[in-house]
Amino acid sequence: MADAVVTDTSTPTEPGWFRRNKLAIAPWIFLIPALIFFAIYVVIPIFESLWLSLYEWNGLYDAEGNSTAVWVGFQNYVKLWDDPNFWTSLRNNIAWLILYMLAVPAGLFIALFLNQTVTGMRFYKSMFFFPFVISQVVVGLIFGWFYNPDFGVVGTVWKAIFCEETTNILGNTTFRCERPVPDILSSEQWATYGIIAAGLWPQIAYCMILYLTGLNNVAADQIEAARLDGAKGWKMLWYVVVPQLKPATFIAVVVTVIGALRSFDMIAIMTQGGPFGSTNVLSHYMFEVAISEYGERYGYGSSVATVLFGIMLFFISYFLWRMYQDEKGGR
Amino acid sequence: MFLNLKTAVAAIALSAVAGTAFARDLVINFDDLNPGPKKGFEDAVEKFKAENPDINVIVNINDREAHKTAIRNFLTADAPDVTSWYPGNRMAPFVDAGLFQPVDDVWEENGFNEDLAAIKATMSRDGKIWGVPYSYYQWGIYYRKDIFDLLELEEPQTWDELLAACGKMKENGVTPFTIGTKFLWTAAGVFDYINLRTNGYDVHNALTAGEIKYTDPRIVATFDNWEQLINECGFVDNHASMSWQDAIAPFANGDAAMYVMGNFSVDGYKNAGLTEEQIDFMPFPTIDPDVAPAEEAPADAFFIPTNAKNVEDAKKWLAFVARPDVQTEWNKTIGQLPINSKADISDDKFIQEGFALLNGATGLAQFYDRDAPAAMAKAGMEGFQEFMLDTSKKMDVLQRLDEVQAEVY
Numbered sequence: 001m002a003d004a005v006v007t008d009t010s011t012p013t014e015p016g017w018f019r020r021n022k023l024a025i026a027p028w029i030f031l032i033p034a035l036i037f038f039a040i041y042v043v044i045p046i047f048e049s050l051w052l053s054l055y056e057w058n059g060l061y062d063a064e065g066n067s068t069a070v071w072v073g074f075q076n077y078v079k080l081w082d083d084p085n086f087w088t089s090l091r092n093n094i095a096w097l098i099l100y101m102l103a104v105p106a107g108l109f110i111a112l113f114l115n116q117t118v119t120g121m122r123f124y125k126s127m128f129f130f131p132f133v134i135s136q137v138v139v140g141l142i143f144g145w146f147y148n149p150d151f152g153v154v155g156t157v158w159k160a161i162f163c164e165e166t167t168n169i170l171g172n173t174t175f176r177c178e179r180p181v182p183d184i185l186s187s188e189q190w191a192t193y194g195i196i197a198a199g200l201w202p203q204i205a206y207c208m209i210l211y212l213t214g215l216n217n218v219a220a221d222q223i224e225a226a227r228l229d230g231a232k233g234w235k236m237l238w239y240v241v242v243p244q245l246k247p248a249t250f251i252a253v254v255v256t257v258i259g260a261l262r263s264f265d266m267i268a269i270m271t272q273g274g275p276f277g278s279t280n281v282l283s284h285y286m287f288e289v290a291i292s293e294y295g296e297r298y299g300y301g302s303s304v305a306t307v308l309f310g311i312m313l314f315f316i317s318y319f320l321w322r323m324y325q326d327e328k329g330g331r
Numbered sequence: 332m333f334l335n336l337k338t339a340v341a342a343i344a345l346s347a348v349a350g351t352a353f354a355r356d357l358v359i360n361f362d363d364l365n366p367g368p369k370k371g372f373e374d375a376v377e378k379f380k381a382e383n384p385d386i387n388v389i390v391n392i393n394d395r396e397a398h399k400t401a402i403r404n405f406l407t408a409d410a411p412d413v414t415s416w417y418p419g420n421r422m423a424p425f426v427d428a429g430l431f432q433p434v435d436d437v438w439e440e441n442g443f444n445e446d447l448a449a450i451k452a453t454m455s456r457d458g459k460i461w462g463v464p465y466s467y468y469q470w471g472i473y474y475r476k477d478i479f480d481l482l483e484l485e486e487p488q489t490w491d492e493l494l495a496a497c498g499k500m501k502e503n504g505v506t507p508f509t510i511g512t513k514f515l516w517t518a519a520g521v522f523d524y525i526n527l528r529t530n531g532y533d534v535h536n537a538l539t540a541g542e543i544k545y546t547d548p549r550i551v552a553t554f555d556n557w558e559q560l561i562n563e564c565g566f567v568d569n570h571a572s573m574s575w576q577d578a579i580a581p582f583a584n585g586d587a588a589m590y591v592m593g594n595f596s597v598d599g600y601k602n603a604g605l606t607e608e609q610i611d612f613m614p615f616p617t618i619d620p621d622v623a624p625a626e627e628a629p630a631d632a633f634f635i636p637t638n639a640k641n642v643e644d645a646k647k648w649l650a651f652v653a654r655p656d657v658q659t660e661w662n663k664t665i666g667q668l669p670i671n672s673k674a675d676i677s678d679d680k681f682i683q684e685g686f687a688l689l690n691g692a693t694g695l696a697q698f699y700d701r702d703a704p705a706a707m708a709k710a711g712m713e714g715f716q717e718f719m720l721d722t723s724k725k726m727d728v729l730q731r732l733d734e735v736q737a738e739v740y
Contacts (some may be wrong), residue, residue: 017677027463060428061407063637068428079738084731150580166525169503170585176504186513186571186720274513275571275720276713294700294709295397 046309053077053302059290069299076303084279086304089285092192093261093311096281099196100203100260104252107207108245112237113209115215125212132205132303140269143198149181158182185271188278195279199266203259208250214248217239254319261312349565357644358389358411359633362398371664375465378660379651386644406430407605410638412645418453418462419697420539420704426456431634432642433459434649441650446671449689450630462634465658467695468594469612469685470520470627470666476611478505478588490528490556493616493699497564500588507564509587511573512719515712520631521591522715523627525560526553527620532625532694539702541740545732551730556618558722563575571720579603591615593629594667595680612684625694629701630670710735 018025053076057069080086114125131139149155163177173188184194220239227238242249264283267273273280273288282304288294290301361372370394380388391411393401402414406425416422425431438444438460444451447464453461463549479485482503487493497507512518526535537543538550567573567581583585583603590596597660597721600610614626633652635645651657659670663677676686689695700708714728 058424058428059403059427060424060430062429065407082734136645147572150577166504168585169478169505172584172586174584175584180568183569183572186569272514274515274713274716276717288709289706293396294705295704321721 022299024217030244044222049302049305049309052299053306054057055299058296061299072079072299076300079300080303084283085280086282086307088277089282089304090307092279093308096196096199096260096263097257099193100256100263101253103203103207103256104249106200106204107209107252108211108242108249110204110208110216111211112241115212125222129209131202132209134202136199136202136265138267139198139202140195140226143201143266144185144270146182147184147194149183154184155181175299179217186275188275191271191275191279195263195266195270197261199263199268203256206255206259210252210255214245218244250322257315257319258312259306261315282311293303334392338461339459340656347669353608355385355641355644356387356389357413357641357648358391360398360402360405360414361390361392361647362395362415364392364394367665369732371661374646374664375652375657378657379648383644383647386647395655399509403577406636406638410636410640412639412641413633413635413648414461415702416634417697418450418464418630419701421701422634423456423704424459425634425663428463430637431461432639432663433461434463434635434646435647437463437656441653443653443671446655446673447653448672449692449695451556453630453695454632462632463650464630464632466662466667467628467630467670467689469477469688470524470587470591470593470629470698471615471685471688472598472613473592473596473610474589474613475582475605475609475702476583477609479611486573486611487616489616489620490618494559494563500598501565505585506567506587508560508565508566508589508591509578509582510569510570510591511575511578512716513572513574513577515709515716516698516700517575517592518715519712520627521560522557522711523610523699524552524591524615525557525618525695527625527627527694527696528615528622529553529556531622532696535625536694539699541704541707541736545729545736546726549630551725551729554718554725558667558725559723561719566719571716575599587670588693588730593606593627607680612681614688621692624691625696626689626692627691627698628668628692628695629698630695641735706737707735707739 002015015197052069054071054073056072056076060068062068110128114121114128118124147155149158158181159175159177162179163175163181164175165173168174179205182190184190194326221285222240222244223236226236231240251323262283263281264287267279267281267284268287271279273284277285286304286308295301359376361369361489363372368472372392372703373390374391376388380386391610398415402416402425405411407430416425422431438447438451443463447454450467451460454462454464474486476668478500482496482499482505484499485492486498500507510517510521519586523535526538529552532551534543538545538547543550565588570578575592575596578590579596579599580603582590583600583605589637594612597610601607614624617624633649635642635649639645652661653671655669655673655675657669658671658674659676662669662674666677666679666682668676668682668689672690676682694704699711703711711732714732715725
């Protein structure tokens, strides 16, 4: 670069083009690496998968290396409309979106609770933050075991209450239960909620940490003034503290919405979309039809991905618009 | 440094040239890293090398799941000369994309048409034969012999005897069957057997080939029998949250007495502390005496990719792996059954019983998820699981499978 600048200035009469436009160009030079990678790993694949969703393809190339894809137009989307698994996945996505929002108020209350000076507070804070630090896969495994009707906490507690220990025909210990142990992850009705509960655990921790940092910036003088005016408890929280936490709330909602829509790890670990597809969400269903062992329908998978992308785009556009409005407002 | 690099490159290039000049490379991709299967394969490779000193065998062993993903790339991008894969519908996508080459001549020259006759239909597609199998194993009912003895039960031969035996087990607080359907495929084993016994191999084959609907009265009859099995025999609770290994626990504890499974599960029983005297094998009982016996026997095979560079030696390997002496030794190591009818078997009792069973079979199914196309298999197995959890959904499930079938084929 230094060389380039030197050669540019070697014409003494007037400054070179690069020199004149330095301020306009410099940001782009810094942006180029990021833009290249963003294009390669995000933008181009998006268009590729949009394009692929118009084909029927099992992911194979023939011996000469030509793709075996067949153009089918919008047929994949027509199929999607008639596919009960797709609607189940979409319904579950909506359940995730709604219930995941609980993480925002729950995170706020834990943050308020932890926002005090007690000895060992750092320790408690880190304990509450812990689930966010460990991998989603581990969280899924822990909750999978927790729900297990045979050896999990749920099973053990249930057995202690409703079952009696007897010996079976061979003299080995076994349990006879008045009511069968609830098998949460194998129940069509409850499995999705079981996974969402597991997902909330780290998500609440995430929202909590956002609010904890937000609480540091709450103006003490306003609290003081409100207190002098007689504000207390809920009123203080709702009219004085929460409005000041607006930026934190905004970010918490954004990450929670995105987290809910991209939920994949927990489902893959805890149920693989089962029992019989009833806990699928769009992201996992897309994986299942396109990439998993019984899938290999890349075109169809891409059409699922496109629908998910559309939903995400809606939320992301809204969030970006909000952010833009806020910035225009001069904050 | 530059000089060093140059000489190194030159040396490598030279050795590569020398390598191809003196010995022909034969690249084989294999799909099992478990100690037994790996040893069986490696022993065979050693033997092959000893017989063919002029062939330089290069072996890539991957684990099963990784192989399933990798094969989709390497067949096009960097094809080995031989790869292991599975017959039935599992080979169909590759055959249809022109990625495997037919090996009818290998079968012709080595007399495999007679020696491997039982598996020929499974290895064929579009009137050509696409690979050579080296091993298979039987499915059936593994049961607790000690529980049967305690209850004075004989191996049930017929459906009614099975239901009667189940009744006696339940009276004594034993759940007749264990199963773990979390990963779905185990339920397909039960379905395959009930369907093979109710309707026979041809109907079963026509179903997995998409020629018969799931709401066909014959298939509904299969599900009626299955419903009877669930109601009068019964499976362990919570089977939808167990893998097939988890389901061994109630079997080992004596809470459940029978397990519809493949022979690979014997290791699992032994690891759970059961001795060979406590467990035994029986064929799945007859339902309709007029239906010819057909069994479930998934095979493992070798195929030659279209892009193979050394086809001549690849065919030598294919001929080698189906030879009676090679199959005898290989299958003794891995505890499975040789397919070549001239091969010998080990004196393991499960292998002996399996050999007798499969020799008497008129047809060999490859397992539902290999016989049916992937998308159908997935929907089918989910349907089986749903049905097992709630038998009242029978007709809903079958109708949905019809819709999937109409779309897949």
